[in-house]
Amino acid sequence: MKRILTLAMSSWLAISSAQAAEKPNILFIFADDMAVNTIRSLGNTEVKTPNLDRLVNGGTVFTHAYNSGAWHGAVCVASRTMLQTGLQVWDAKNTESKLDTEFLQKKRFWPQLLEKQGYETWFAGKWHVGSSSGKDKLAKGAFNHTANIRAGMPRPKGKSGYNRPKSKDDHGWKPWDKSNEGFWRGGKHWSEVLADDGEEFIAQAAKSDKPFFMMLAFNAPHDPRQAPKEYCDMYPYDKIQVPENFLPEYPHEICSNRNLRDERLAPFPRTPYAIQVHRSEYYALISHMDAQIGRILDALIKSGKADNTYIIFTADHGLACGEHGLMGKQNMFDHSVRVPWVIVGPDIPKAKKISSPIYLQDVMATTLEIGGAEKPGHVRFESVLPHIKGEGKVRETIYGAYMDKQRMVTTQKHKLIRYPQIDVELLFDLEKDPHEISDVSKDPAYAAVLKDMQKRLAEQMKDLGDPLAKN
Structure with a gap:
């Protein structure tokens, strides 16, 4: 009898192991402050x-992926x-x-939900979730393996990276100067360190029969x-276009708050x-x-795991970088709330674009479906x-x-932005005005649209x- 039970248990373990091995792997690559219009194959x-x-041409792109908001200046949090x-x-x-208590201990974080489905989970890079004292604890507790958990931003020494350049004679800041620290803190550029971690993770995961979420x-x-410097030399400043929606300064201070760290990067008023x-x-x-992403993709191919791996690339939000007179992401314009969103993998159509609006956080529900996990009731996002x-x-409707x-709502045709504290509303016709330059909220032809958007x-x-909703 004991021998029969042992054989039965061995068979069950073998079947379970085979089933786990058949699950697809998931590689999630996440950028920070990357606007929707910053990939060449998507039009820039x-x-x-x-x-x-490579990813865009090898997979499906959701062209209208949004972040839905923030409760303080660090939108990434x-x-x-x-x-x-x-x-x-x-x-x-x-x-x-x-x-x-509500997520880590109850195993409700995203990687923990996939771990329950047999996934080995890996994380490296920027976390920025939770209180400053508990961030590393949350990341290390949520993932099986972690490396080089980074803070919100690579802080440079002093203020040399701010309020510049004032003129063509202002040459104090050099992006490749390692003495300024920032991305160079530790001696090696943080993007290169992340690619190192990715290559090492993939090499380790390739030795296991368990599927991975990375x-x-x-x-x-x-x-x-x-x-x-060789990357900076690729982009002479005088060859770079000034955005169509450039302004010396945004007219509503509720957006252009000079005290915001992001907005202090360039001088006021902005100059071309x-x-x-x-x-x-x-x-x-x-x-x-992008070059470091290439290293990660090549490592995945080398591992032999690429054919059974879904790859998703997106970012936590966009960035103005001179559009509308703004430098940051603390605004509701498309350059700041929209991001690239690409998925590649088994049965995913190649070179396909889908304009249906999604939230960037739909990646979580998407991977749960890929991994065979039931979406918990508290998850407000959807699989794509x-x-x-x-x-x-x-x-x-997308909310922001x-x-x-x-506050913001946007459809595929129109966007309404409201500044509650100063009682200002802006309405944009996104089909006619994709750069959100002309406010049509006072145009009688858009009265019905305005009412609908409100x-x-x-x-x-x-x-x-x-919290601002009326009862």
């Missing part, structure tokens, strides 16, 4: 991104908290101080915009020259990150796989918020527990 002919182009918990913005805010989170292209310099450095950092199959229900200062905003605020 200024920037060079050959490896991201809110985005990443929503990503790891599946909670929408205001529920995520209310749970932030309880992430240890999150590699770049700090790039967040400022300080530092890259090796300063914006060209910042954008050239931004592109250099993106191209350098039905959209890829042509079966998904299109979100008619920034503290108690800004109703949509009120409904979204109520549904999501917005």
Whole structure:
């Protein structure tokens, strides 16, 4: 009898191991401060991104992926908290101080849900979830393996990276100067360290029969915009276009608050020259990150795991970098709330673009479906796989918020931005005005649209527990 039980147990373990091995792997590559219009194959002919182009051409792109908001100036904190918990913005805010007890200990974090499905989980790079004292604890507790858990941004020495360049004679800051630290702190550029970690993780995971979920989170292209000189030389500032929606200064201080750290990067008022310099450095950092992504993709191919791996690339939010007179992401314009969103893998169509609006945090629910996990009831985001199959229900409205200062709803045709504290509303016709230059809120021809968008905003605020929602 004992022998029969032993044989039965051995057979069960063998079957379980085989089933686990059949599950697809998941590689999630995450950028920071990367606007939607910063990949060459998606229309930006200024920037060079050959490896991201590999993903775009080899998979499906969601062209309208949004971050839904933030409760303080570090927009990435809110985005990443929503990503790891599946909670929408205001529920995520209310749970932030309880992430240890409500998520880590109850095994409700994203990687923990996949671990229950037999996945070995790996993390390196920028985490930025939870209180400053507990961030590393949360990351190390949520993932099986971690390396080089990074802070919110690579801080440069002093203030030399701010309020510059004032003129063409202002040459104090050099992105490749390692003495400024920032991305160079520790002696090696942080993007290169992350690629090192990714190569090592993949090599280790290749030795296991267990499927892996791997999150590699770049700090790039967040400022300080530092890259090796050869990448900076790829982008002479005088060859960089000034954005169509450039302004010397945004007219509503609720957005252009000079005390915001991001906004202090360039001088006030903005000049075309300063914006060209910042954008050239931004592109250099993106191209350098792209090269490290190439190393990670090559390591995956070398491991023999590529054919059974889903790869998803996106970012935590976008960035203005001179558009609308702004430098940061604390605003509701598309350059700051939209991000690239690409998925590659088994049965994923190649070179396909889908315009159905999604939230960037839909990546969590997507990977749960890939991994065979049931989506928990608290997760407010949706898998994108039905959209890829042509079966998904299109979100008619996307919501956005920034503290108690800004609110947004957008459809595929229009966007409404509200500044509650100063009683200002802006309405944009996105089909006619994709750069959001002309406010049509006072145009009688858009009166019905304005009323509809106001109703949509009120409904979204109520549904999501917005603290400014009216009863």
